[in-house]
Amino acid sequence: MRTEWIVMGVGALVAVYAIVVFNRLVRGRNMVREGFSGIDVQLRRRSDLIPNLIEVVKTYATHERTLFSEIVEKRNSAINAADVAGKAVAERELQGSLRRLFAVAEAYPQLKANENFLALQKQIAELEDQLQLARRYYNGAVRDFNIAIQSFPDVLIARLTGFREEHFFQIKAGESATPSVQFPGSSAS
Numbered sequence: 001m002r003t004e005w006i007v008m009g010v011g012a013l014v015a016v017y018a019i020v021v022f023n024r025l026v027r028g029r030n031m032v033r034e035g036f037s038g039i040d041v042q043l044r045r046r047s048d049l050i051p052n053l054i055e056v057v058k059t060y061a062t063h064e065r066t067l068f069s070e071i072v073e074k075r076n077s078a079i080n081a082a083d084v085a086g087k088a089v090a091e092r093e094l095q096g097s098l099r100r101l102f103a104v105a106e107a108y109p110q111l112k113a114n115e116n117f118l119a120l121q122k123q124i125a126e127l128e129d130q131l132q133l134a135r136r137y138y139n140g141a142v143r144d145f146n147i148a149i150q151s152f153p154d155v156l157i158a159r160l161t162g163f164r165e166e167h168f169f170q171i172k173a174g175e176s177a178t179p180s181v182q183f184p185g186s187s188a189s
Contacts, residue, residue, distance in 0.1 A: 018157055021153075021154050021157045021158075022157055022161060024148065024154075025145075025148060025149060025154070025157070025158055025161070025163050028141070028144060028145035028148050028149075029145060029163065029166075031141040031144070031145070032138070032141045032142050032145050032166050034141070035134070035137045035138030035139075035140075035141040035142070036084060036138050036169070038134035038137060038138065039131065039134045039135055039138050039169055040087075041134075042127055042130050042131040042134050043078065043087070043091060043131065044079070045127055046124060046127045046128075046131070047075050047078065047079055049120055049123055049124055049127070050071060050072075050075050050098075051072075052116075052120055053101070053117075053120045053121075053124070054068050054071060054072070054101075056111070056114060056116045056117045056120060057101060057104070057105060057111060057117070059111075060105075060108045060110060060111040060114070061104055061105070061107075061108055061111065064101075064104055067097065067100060067101060067104065070097050071094070071097045071098065071101060074090065074093050074094040074097050075094055077090040077093070077094075078090035078091050078093075078094045083167075084166070084167045084168075084169055085167050087169070088167075088169050088170055088171065091171060092171050095171065098124075102121070105117065135169050135171070138169055139168050139169060139170075142166045142167070142168050142169075143168075145166055146165050146166060149163045149164075149165065150165075
């Protein structure tokens with residue numbers, strides 16, 4: 001009789017432990033999803049600015065049609081990317097094209113002085129800062145979640161319940177589309 005109670009007690013402890021671990025993994029997965037939604041919001045806000053930016057630049061640099069269509073194509077790819085890894089690749093390509101667009105703008109002093117261009121450039125720079133914060137939060141949540149599902153004995157419950165590693169959202173250093181914002185009359189330092 002006593003042995004039965006011990007077995008039932010150990011079984012209950014194992015069940016409680018499994019429930020606690022499962023709930024912790026669900027919480028971690030939800031934090032990862034929340035983190036990615038923060039990135040997605042900033043990426044969509046930036047994508048919404050791109051058509052306006054292209055229109056402003058078009059009025060001054062009409063011969064850059066290839067670059068404009070490339071940016072539109074890469075913007076659409078970034079919007080339609082299905083997973084984190086695909087979105088990261090598409091965003092990296094889009095940022096490269098945006099950097100080229102801002103480099104083109106350097107050749108047009110009237111464009112660089114245009115209030116609409118300056119406002120859009122400033123908004124994109126602010127969004128890049130917010131995007132960097134969202135990326136840090138997401139990658140931290142992914143790190144914590146991946147550690148949880150790889151640690152013993154939690155890994156046993158994670159495998160049994162179908163939890164899988166999440167991917168980091170990585171853009172290589174120096175690849176942001178953040179333009180340098182200069183206002184008329186100021187000098188570069």
